[in-house]
Amino acid sequence: MEIASGIHLLKCPLDSLWTGVFVLAREKLVVIDTAFDHSLVEVVYPYLEKIGRSPADIDLVINTHIHGDHIGGNARLQRDSRAKFAAHRLGREKLANPYFHLNKIRSRFTPLVPFQEIKSGLHPQDIDIDLEHGQIIDLGDSTLRVLHSPGHAAEGICLHDSASGILFTGDALQGGGTMSTGVALYHDLDGYLLALDRVAGALADGVTMIAASHPFDPISGLVPAAECSAFLRYCRDKVARHDAILRGYLAAHRDAPDLREAVRLLLEGAGLTTAPTVPVLAYHTAAAHLAKLAPEKQWGEPL
Numbered sequence: 001m002e003i004a005s006g007i008h009l010l011k012c013p014l015d016s017l018w019t020g021v022f023v024l025a026r027e028k029l030v031v032i033d034t035a036f037d038h039s040l041v042e043v044v045y046p047y048l049e050k051i052g053r054s055p056a057d058i059d060l061v062i063n064t065h066i067h068g069d070h071i072g073g074n075a076r077l078q079r080d081s082r083a084k085f086a087a088h089r090l091g092r093e094k095l096a097n098p099y100f101h102l103n104k105i106r107s108r109f110t111p112l113v114p115f116q117e118i119k120s121g122l123h124p125q126d127i128d129i130d131l132e133h134g135q136i137i138d139l140g141d142s143t144l145r146v147l148h149s150p151g152h153a154a155e156g157i158c159l160h161d162s163a164s165g166i167l168f169t170g171d172a173l174q175g176g177g178t179m180s181t182g183v184a185l186y187h188d189l190d191g192y193l194l195a196l197d198r199v200a201g202a203l204a205d206g207v208t209m210i211a212a213s214h215p216f217d218p219i220s221g222l223v224p225a226a227e228c229s230a231f232l233r234y235c236r237d238k239v240a241r242h243d244a245i246l247r248g249y250l251a252a253h254r255d256a257p258d259l260r261e262a263v264r265l266l267l268e269g270a271g272l273t274t275a276p277t278v279p280v281l282a283y284h285t286a287a288a289h290l291a292k293l294a295p296e297k298q299w300g301e302p303l
């Protein structure tokens with residue numbers, strides 16, 4: 001669907017949710033994130049045809065971060081277009097070895113939580129353009145400003161579009177997370193808080209809409225200007241709530257804290273009634289807090 005003039009959100013199914021691929025049809029044809037390989041065939045290519053474009057027309061592909069649901073279509077797009085690929089420079093090594101990187105996230109807390117290995121659908125790839133915080137990407141008739149937004153992923157970025165005022169936030173703003181995580185997902189607490197501050201700065205500069213890559217609790221994916229500050233506050237409140245729960249737990253179990261129990265309390269505090277689809281993910285969030293609250297203990301090898 002067209003969410004602003006020349007900007008399209010393509011919702012690619014992901015379990016019961018969706019991951020967003022954004023198409024900017026400007027002087028240059030730009031794609032932000034590529035979902036999964038099958039998403040291109042089933043969703044993206046048919047949509048491009050509908051708006052009178054083809055994959056061969058794509059000039060630039062930008063990955064907001066190097067997670068499987070954002071890079072899965074990269075290889076096919078590389079075959080089917082002459083597009084340049086851009087990502088934050090911290091993503092370079094990860095994209096060159098995606099299985100190693102993504103399975104490190106999945107196996108970090110094994111055997112505390114079963115290892116749900118990723119075995120297919122990814123391809124090693126070189127990045128053509130390394131992005132940095134503050135960089136301006138020139139699209140001819142408009143620009144995208146890069147905000148390095150770590151926390152959820154070290155290489156995470158947001159992109160602020162000069163023409164529409166839309167801020168594409170990828171997974172940088174987690175709200176209360178999604179069904180697959182159960183809670184807001186970040187592995188680096190200071191990084192996540194920095195990302196929230198940077199988004200607050202962008203809001204002060206003027207943002208007409210936040211466009212996130214998933215329907216994070218409590219948003220539908222798109223947040224109109226009038227509700228952006230409230231959503232940002234919701235993200236901060238979730239962090240404070242996690243911190244309070246884990247402080248409380250540590251106060252009672254300082255000598256022998258159990259990460260599994262800490263995660264259980266975190267999910268209970270989030271009001272979760274069913275288990276998250278990828279249980280290991282909530283462990284990252286718990287460990288991000290506990291590593292700061294009790295740095296003398298081991299909370300899984302840092303990423």
Ligand SMILES: [Zn+2]
Pocket residue numbers: 019067069070171213214
């Ligand atoms: Zn994602």
